[in-house]
Amino acid sequence: MNLTKSKQATQASIYTARQYNLATHVYRVLIYLFLIVLLVVTITPIWLLIVNATRSTYEIQQGISILPSVHTLDNYGVLLGRGLNLVRGFLNSLFVSAATTVLAVYFAFLTAYGVTVYRFKGRNLFNNFIVLLVMIPMQLSIIGFFQYMSKLGLTDTFAALILPAIANAGAVFFAKQYLDSMIIEELIDAARIDGAGELKIFHTIMMPLAIPGAITLGIFSFVAAWNNFFNAYIIINSIEKYTLPMLIQTLRGDVYRTEYGAIYLGLAVTVVPIILIYALFSRYIVSGIAMGSMKG
Numbered sequence: 001m002n003l004t005k006s007k008q009a010t011q012a013s014i015y016t017a018r019q020y021n022l023a024t025h026v027y028r029v030l031i032y033l034f035l036i037v038l039l040v041v042t043i044t045p046i047w048l049l050i051v052n053a054t055r056s057t058y059e060i061q062q063g064i065s066i067l068p069s070v071h072t073l074d075n076y077g078v079l080l081g082r083g084l085n086l087v088r089g090f091l092n093s094l095f096v097s098a099a100t101t102v103l104a105v106y107f108a109f110l111t112a113y114g115v116t117v118y119r120f121k122g123r124n125l126f127n128n129f130i131v132l133l134v135m136i137p138m139q140l141s142i143i144g145f146f147q148y149m150s151k152l153g154l155t156d157t158f159a160a161l162i163l164p165a166i167a168n169a170g171a172v173f174f175a176k177q178y179l180d181s182m183i184i185e186e187l188i189d190a191a192r193i194d195g196a197g198e199l200k201i202f203h204t205i206m207m208p209l210a211i212p213g214a215i216t217l218g219i220f221s222f223v224a225a226w227n228n229f230f231n232a233y234i235i236i237n238s239i240e241k242y243t244l245p246m247l248i249q250t251l252r253g254d255v256y257r258t259e260y261g262a263i264y265l266g267l268a269v270t271v272v273p274i275i276l277i278y279a280l281f282s283r284y285i286v287s288g289i290a291m292g293s294m295k296g
Contacts, residue, residue, distance in 0.1 A: 046271065052261065053268035060260045071261055078262035082251070086269055088240065089247040093226055094273075096158055096243060100165040100225040105218045108171035109179070109210060113202050115172075116179045117188060127176070133169035138230070146234055160235045161228070171217055178213035179206070219281050223274055244270045 052060055055069040079086060115126060145164075146155070154160040165171075183206070191201045207214065229245040236242060242250075248266045 046275065049264060049271060050268050052264035055261055055264075057260045060264070072265065075259075075261040075265040078259050079251075079266060082262070084247050084250065084266070085240075086244070086247065086266065089242055089244045090269065092158075092241060093243040093245075093270075096161050096228075096232075097222050097225040099158075099162045101218050101221045103162065104165040104168045104171045104221040105175075105214050107166045108168060108175040108217060109207065109214060110202060111172045112175035112179050113206055115176055116183055117185070130169050130173050130176070134173050142230070142234060145231075149235060155235055156237045156241065157235075158241065161225075161231055165221070165225075168221070171221060174217050174220075175210075175213065178210060178217075182209060182213075184209075215281060219277055222277060226270075226274060 047066065048064065051065060051068050053075065054072045055065065056071040056074065059065070059069055059071070076086070115123065149155050149160040154163075187205060188201055191205055196204070227245060228243075229249065232243050232246055233249075236246065248270060251263050251266050
């Protein structure tokens with residue numbers, strides 16, 4: 001009798017395990033299908049943008065195609081005929097974005113290091129002030145920002161687009177959240193006992209440990225600076241200093257209402273670098289955000 005009950009219990013457990021495995025496989029397949037659908041929905045517009053950049057206006061008007069054409073150089077010739085120097089615009093955007101990224105990452109982590117490590121009066125008030133600055137839209141301060149840059153004589157210069165990155169509240173907030181999750185105060189105290197200064201501790205200990213978070217913040221800062229049209233449109237006046245987003249906004253008028261291929265090419269030039277950045281450093285984004293979300 002006991003043997004029979006034991007055999008029945010074993011068969012029941014095997015049946016339950018099979019049902020569980022079947023349900024797990026079904027859920028996994030459904031999740032993968034859902035993710036595939038999301039991937040297709042996300043990639044399709046970008047792919048069509050790149051494809052249309054290689055097609056002529058006549059081909060675009062014939063309908064949607066998922067295969068590239070051979071009119072990229074023709075579209076680029078139309079842009080040159082319009083007087084748009086995409087190479088110069090690309091280099092301008094690259095310079096502004098790279099410089100902004102370096103300043104934003106370095107000074108954000110430097111500020112976050114001071115706020116995280118030191119215990120000073122008004123520390124919590126300063127943290128709340130940073131959060132408040134993050135929530136204030138940039139458009140509300142654009143008039144004061146322009147007047148300030150004008151008094152400094154920085155209008156129509158790249159410096160007006162780069163130097164404000166030193167005081168990027170959003171970057172400081174991200175860096176502080178990241179350092180809160182991984183800072184080791186015992187290691188800092190040991191370095192101080194060995195005679196290391198605060199800047200040396202920051203450069204030789206904290207920054208190497210914070211590389212995943214710094215790369216993540218750098219990617220976000222680079223993309224934001226690359227796509228920054230509003231500030232550049234307010235500050236920059238000389239067409240030779242236009243960034244790519246500013247050049248693209250000039251693709252309007254009687255001629256370009258029909259030259260859709262040239263318009264798509266201009267848009268594709270602005271999108272491709274961002275895609276490459278995310279493709280190359282996506283693993284750092286995941287690890288950086290995951291680390292920054294952990295407390296303790």
